[in-house]
Amino acid sequence: MKQEYREVYENMSFFGFTVEEWFVNTQSSFQKIECFRSKSHGVVLALDGLIQLTEQDEFIYHEMLVHIPMLVHPNPKNVLIIGGGDGGSAREVCLHTCVERVDMCEIDGQVIETCKQYLKCTATGMNHPKVNVMVGDGIEFVKQAKDNSYDVVIVDSSDPVGPGVGLFNSIFYRDVFRILTTNGIVVAQGESPFYQIAAVRNLRKAMQEVFPITATYLANIPTYPSGLWSFAYAAKTLSPKQFSQQRASLIASQCKYYNEEIHLASFVLPNLVKKSIGMNEK
Numbered sequence: 001m002k003q004e005y006r007e008v009y010e011n012m013s014f015f016g017f018t019v020e021e022w023f024v025n026t027q028s029s030f031q032k033i034e035c036f037r038s039k040s041h042g043v044v045l046a047l048d049g050l051i052q053l054t055e056q057d058e059f060i061y062h063e064m065l066v067h068i069p070m071l072v073h074p075n076p077k078n079v080l081i082i083g084g085g086d087g088g089s090a091r092e093v094c095l096h097t098c099v100e101r102v103d104m105c106e107i108d109g110q111v112i113e114t115c116k117q118y119l120k121c122t123a124t125g126m127n128h129p130k131v132n133v134m135v136g137d138g139i140e141f142v143k144q145a146k147d148n149s150y151d152v153v154i155v156d157s158s159d160p161v162g163p164g165v166g167l168f169n170s171i172f173y174r175d176v177f178r179i180l181t182t183n184g185i186v187v188a189q190g191e192s193p194f195y196q197i198a199a200v201r202n203l204r205k206a207m208q209e210v211f212p213i214t215a216t217y218l219a220n221i222p223t224y225p226s227g228l229w230s231f232a233y234a235a236k237t238l239s240p241k242q243f244s245q246q247r248a249s250l251i252a253s254q255c256k257y258y259n260e261e262i263h264l265a266s267f268v269l270p271n272l273v274k275k276s277i278g279m280n281e282k
């Protein structure tokens with residue numbers, strides 16, 4: 001097995017790891033699954049050649065994807081995670097003691113099994129008693145879900161390729177709107193502002209067609225393309241800057257990246273991102 005792993009961008013540049021030990025290199029019914037121990041970042045999971053998470057920095061992505069909506073919502077009890085087959089988002093959601101039930105709909109059971117075996121740091125989230133793990137297409141799940149059934153929906157998907165494509169359009173977000181409660185909030189991982197700005201823009205537009213309140217926020221994720229990653233926020237009533245300081249400082253004390261200041265600062269965008277998602281620059 002090759003001792004170097006490369007994630008290649010547009011066939012012109014790449015980011016990679018020296019591999020210490022290979023665990024999984026297989027084609028599931030949905031995607032190519034690779035999992036290995038790197039010399040520098042611990043265990044790595046890649047899907048269809050795209051790095052999904054590393055043991056060393058997965059906490060950044062999961063803390064920022066989950067705690068922003070969970071702290072803006074005043075009392076999130078029922079949460080839905082689409083994707084998230086590594087368990088990291090479920091782990092972070094369960095830090096919020098107000099949560100009563102987490103439904104998690106991951107399309108690829110082989111991702112779940114791979115993470116349970118080799119990525120215990122995130123897979124623990126799937127063993128929590130409040131978490132109900134289902135294997136299925138999140139698009140179909142949302143279509144069938146009842147009105148007003150979730151306070152927060154977290155779209156922890158892979159990139160807009162393969163099974164993930166349908167999670168980046170307004171048809172999907174119309175269903176998400178319907179299944180959210182009155183003060184419902186949805187967030188989604190939103191791709192790289194440097195390498196996939198069209199995807200960042202299109203996701204924001206898809207949400208804007210459906211939700212009255214939308215925003216884009218950023219985090220530094222060293223092992224994602226360019227090291228800068230975006231997240232898309234949409235809500236029926238609540239601005240992302242309204243959150244309980246008291247709850248946020250309790251959560252922040254359990255986090256390695258998230259804190260109350262970063263919550264606000266993450267919505268401050270560089271001009272090039274503002275321009276490319278159609279916000280006025282000044």
Ligand code: SAM
Binds near residue numbers: 111
């Ligand atoms: N949480 C990881 C991270 O730190 O970035 C990455 C996301 S997680 C591994 C992405 C998951 O979304 C994959 O396991 C993939 O199978 C799943 N997925 C993609 N399309 C989906 C769909 N339509 N329904 C449910 N899950 C889907």
